[in-house]
Amino acid sequence: MKEQAKQIQTLTLQLEEYNHQYYVLDNPTVPDAEYDRLLRELKQLETEFPELALATSPTQKVGGEALTGFSQIQHEIPMLSLDNVFSAEELLAFEKRLQDRLLTKAEIKFSCEPKLDGLAVSILYENGVFVRAATRGDGQIGEDISENVKTIKSIPLRLRGNDFPERLEVRGEVFMPKAGFDLLNVNAKKKGEKTFVNPRNAAAGSLRQLDPKIAASRPLAFNAYSLGVVEGEVEGKGLSNSHAENLQKLKLWGIPVCADVTVAMGYQGCLDFYEQIGERRDSLSYDIDGVVYKVDDLALQKTLGFVARAPRWATSHKFPAQEEITTLLDVEFQVGRTGAITPVARLEPVFVGGVTVSNATLHNSDEIARLGIKIKDQVIIRRAGDVIPQVARVMLERRPDDAQDIVFPATCPVCDSEVERIEGEATVRCTAGLYCGAQRKEAIKHFASRKALNVDGLGDKLVEQLVDADLIKTPADLFTVT
Numbered sequence: 001m002k003e004q005a006k007q008i009q010t011l012t013l014q015l016e017e018y019n020h021q022y023y024v025l026d027n028p029t030v031p032d033a034e035y036d037r038l039l040r041e042l043k044q045l046e047t048e049f050p051e052l053a054l055a056t057s058p059t060q061k062v063g064g065e066a067l068t069g070f071s072q073i074q075h076e077i078p079m080l081s082l083d084n085v086f087s088a089e090e091l092l093a094f095e096k097r098l099q100d101r102l103l104t105k106a107e108i109k110f111s112c113e114p115k116l117d118g119l120a121v122s123i124l125y126e127n128g129v130f131v132r133a134a135t136r137g138d139g140q141i142g143e144d145i146s147e148n149v150k151t152i153k154s155i156p157l158r159l160r161g162n163d164f165p166e167r168l169e170v171r172g173e174v175f176m177p178k179a180g181f182d183l184l185n186v187n188a189k190k191k192g193e194k195t196f197v198n199p200r201n202a203a204a205g206s207l208r209q210l211d212p213k214i215a216a217s218r219p220l221a222f223n224a225y226s227l228g229v230v231e232g233e234v235e236g237k238g239l240s241n242s243h244a245e246n247l248q249k250l251k252l253w254g255i256p257v258c259a260d261v262t263v264a265m266g267y268q269g270c271l272d273f274y275e276q277i278g279e280r281r282d283s284l285s286y287d288i289d290g291v292v293y294k295v296d297d298l299a300l301q302k303t304l305g306f307v308a309r310a311p312r313w314a315t316s317h318k319f320p321a322q323e324e325i326t327t328l329l330d331v332e333f334q335v336g337r338t339g340a341i342t343p344v345a346r347l348e349p350v351f352v353g354g355v356t357v358s359n360a361t362l363h364n365s366d367e368i369a370r371l372g373i374k375i376k377d378q379v380i381i382r383r384a385g386d387v388i389p390q391v392a393r394v395m396l397e398r399r400p401d402d403a404q405d406i407v408f409p410a411t412c413p414v415c416d417s418e419v420e421r422i423e424g425e426a427t428v429r430c431t432a433g434l435y436c437g438a439q440r441k442e443a444i445k446h447f448a449s450r451k452a453l454n455v456d457g458l459g460d461k462l463v464e465q466l467v468d469a470d471l472i473k474t475p476a477d478l479f480t481v482t
Contacts, residue, residue, distance in 0.1 A: 004045060005052050011042040015058040017451075031383065031390070032289065032318065036084050070143035070208075073134040077228045079122060079171065080139055081309060082292065082316040088271055091293075094315050095267045098295065101304055101312070107266030109296045111244040112273040113225055114260050115316055117287040118175030119204045121149060122228055125168045128159040128253075135207070139309075148207050149174070151216035156254040164253050165239070166232025172224035172255075176203040177285050180219025198355060199287050223258040224250050225292070241298045260284075263296055274317050281319070290318040323382045323392060324357075326350035328375055331362065331406050333413045337442030339429035341419060343368060343406065345379075345391055352381055357389040365408050366426040372396070374403040414438040434474055441467050447475040 018028070018035050028035075039058065046053040085091045098108055120136040133149035134142035149155060152174065159168075176184070176199040184202060185195040196202035206218040227246060233239060239246050247257045260277060264270050274291045281288060295301050295313035304313040327348040334342050343362040350357055360381060362368055373379065373394045382392040408428065412419055417432035434440045444463050448455035455478070466472045471481055 001049070001052075004049050008042065008045050008049070008052050008054065008057075011038055011045070012054050012057050015039060015042065036086075036318070070145060070210075072137070072141050073132065073144050074141055075122065075134070075137075075139070075228070076169070078139045079120060079136045079142070079228070080306065080311060082314055083307075083310045084290075084316045084318055086318055088267075091271060091274075091315075091317060092267045094293075095270075098304060098313070102300065107269075108300070110264050110266075110270050111247070111294045111296045112262050112264050112270055113292045113294070114258055114277055114284070114286075114288045115290040115292050115318075116173040116175050116223055116225075116258065117198075117200045117289045118173040119200070119207055121145065121172065121174050121207070121222075123149065123155065123170045123172075124229070125159055125164070125170065127166055128162075128164055130155070130157040143208075145207050147212040148209060148215035149222075151212055152220045152222055154256045155222050158254075160254040161252060163234045163237035165230050165234070167229055169228030169230070170224050170250065170255055171226045171228050172222055174203055174207060174220055174222050175199060175286055176206070176219055177221055178287065179285065180221075184219060221286075222256055224255045225258070226294075243294055243296045243298060243301070246298075270317075278319060288319075290316050292316050323380050324350045324352040325378055325395065326357070326381055328373065328377050328379055328391075330375060333409055335412060335414050335430055335436060335438035335442075337439060337446055339431070339433070339436065339439055340427045341409065341413070341430060343408070345373075347379075347381065350381060352383045352389060355383070357381055357383070360389045360391050362391060362406075364426040365428060368406050368408075374399065374405055376400050376403045412436055412438075437467060440473065444472060444475050444478070448478065 015035070015038055018030055018038075042057065046057065085094055095108060099105055102108075121133055122136070122142065123133045124131045130146075130150065132144060132146045134144055134146075136142055150157060178199065181196070181199040181202055188195045196205065202218070203220060206215050206220055209215050224247065226243070227239075227250075230239065239249060244261065244263045247261060251257050262273060264273050270291075270293050277284075277288070277291060293315055295304065301311070301313040304311070306312060328345055329348055330346040332344050332346060334344055336342060342364070345360045345362050347358050347360060362371075362373070371391060371394050373391065377400075378395040378398040379391050380393045380395065381389050383389050409419070411417060412430035412432060415430065415432050415436040415438070417430055417436060419428050420431055421428045430436050430439065432439065434443060441464055444467065445460055447453060448458040448463065458478070466481065472478060
């Protein structure tokens, strides 16, 4: 039981940090696939040992707190995230759960929608006039980005027609089309400015500009995918009991909706759409990382209801990771805050899933042994979840004669202290604690971080300079350094 409690605590803390990076900083450090795997692992543990679940578990909420750079807006109806399926079998199981809860064996009608890779926003109209816009934030409280959203050319400031509700909250995705993204980076290069890594980062960064003129200069677009608050409907007109029909109604009111949204019957119809849009993925004008399925009948949606962080009536079907072949040039060993020694693959740069990849973690010696990898091997790099790369497989049939074994260091590569591997663990650790310069740097960075003491102005570079100059040896030295 102690082991499971420790696992749950570790996973909870790890996922909280990843949530902060993704939702608040817009700077994720792990692929969506890795986050989903850890979340599933945590869910499984909490299901098996419910008495060990923590009140702060990420399974109980959507994301992280909103940034303080913008004023905050309380969502009248929470903006929840979606659960995921990753295979045809899991999709079939999803439909079976719905049928069981609805006490029916009949096929269910779904709205099938490309999962746009952008930033979720909420837009409120009152009497047909744009009032405000907010980010998802933590699902309960978002950031007021009204001035930036108003600059997006595809978003109407006044709705068309006269049969819209008095108060209408439209939810959707702000994204950057591929052509606009490419042109933005071309112009940035010409000016000697920093380019964006991918369209999602470009869209998110544009919406968080304090100067609306910058957002206005960016090629942003918007597609609606659902409704939030609806009050004061026109009797006999307006919205129906079909989610897909309501999306088309939004188009009549002047709100853009993805042209590739369709309806399908049952598991097989959903799977057919997933495969068809997957085949067209590279030729689409926008980036997607999967498909979203939603029960189309709103009355059935209401019957099915919600779990803590997601609706029961919808799920996201992620695409497999994208892959490329490159060469392992070398392996370097990095020491983390807890002394964990991590092998990092230095790769021949290769373009995978929209970014150039030159590094990938090899995790530990067990992973190196599992892969059977050697320096100078050709390897398949997978950009899991379309975000962070990993070594998926070694191409043994292409191994060169001069391939070299990867030798794990017998002592710490930073301070030369002894290393140890605790029985039952895969991680090798430096035993020196804060005597080790690498551990000292990471410990002080953590101590001064936002989640700890939140020391303003003490960034990573300054910490490294202070440690390298031997001015601080422990976090306590921060209070006496002059």
